[in-house]
Amino acid sequence: MDDLDARLLVTMRAHPRIGLTELARRLGVARGTVQARVDKLMASGVIADFGPTVDPAHAGYPILAFVWLQIAQGRLAEAVERLGTVPEILETHGTSGQHDLLCRVVARSTEHLQEIIAHILTSPAVQRTDTTIALSTQIPYRIEPLLLRQPPP
Template sequence: MDQLDIALLKLLQEDGRMTVSELSKRLSLSRPSISERILRLQEKGVIQGISAKVSPAAVGRNTIVFIQVSELKISYHEFEQKIAKDLDIIECHRMTGRIDYMLKAAVGGMNELNQLVERLMPFCSLNTSVVLTSPVANRLILPQEK
C-alpha cells in the first residue's frame, strides 16, 4: 500500500458514502484510478465492505455491555452457534487466557440485559460490565507507520 491507498482508506472510513468523483478531487487522481484502487483494496481484503454506522441509542439500544464468558458447559462450536443467533450480541471474540469469549451487546436497558444474562447463564459463567462512556470509539484503522 502506498500513501494514496492510505489516504483513500482514511477518506472512506470517515465517509463511506463519498463518491468516486469526490475521492478523485480530494486525492487528485482520475476516477478510473480511484475505482481501480478501491477494487484492488477489496480484492486484497483490506476493504471488507462499506456500511452505515448506526447509533445504538438512536434505535432503542441505550445500554452497551461487555460480557466476559468463561467455564463453558457446552462445546465452543455449539456456543458460537447460539451466540450467532442472538441479535443482542453485536460482537463476539474468542480469547486467550482465563476468559473464553468477550461479547459486546447492545440492549434497551437493564430489563433486556437481565434477559440476555438469563439466556446465557445455562451455558457458561458470566461477568458483565456496562459501558458508561466510550472516549475512543470507531477509530480509523490505517497501516502502522514504520
C-alpha cells in the same frame, strides 16, 4: 498499503457517500486509479463493507455491555452457534486468558440486559459470565490514526 491507499480510506470514512469522481478530485488522481485502488482494497479484505454505521443507542439500545464467557470444555462451537441466535450480541471474539469469549452486547435497559444474560446462561455450553456495562465511550471506533501512521524506520 501505501500513502494513497491510506488517504483514500481516510477520505472515504470522512465522506461515506462520496463518489469515485469526487474522491479522485480530492486526492488529485485519475478516477480509474481510484476505482482500481478501491477494487484492490475490497479484494484484499481491507474494505469490508460500504454499509452505514448504525448507532445502537439511537436505534433504541442505549445500554452497551461487554460480557465475558467461560465455555464448557469442548463445547465452543455449540456456544457460538447459540450466541449467534441472540440479536443483541453484536460481536463475539475468542480470547486467551481466564475467559473463552468476549461478547459486545446492547440492550434496551439494564433489565433487558439481565434477560439477555440469563438467556445466554441457559446454554449448557456456557459455564459462567462476567459482565461490564460501559458508562461512556471515551474513544469511539477509529482506524484513521493507524492508517495515517508513518511506517517504522
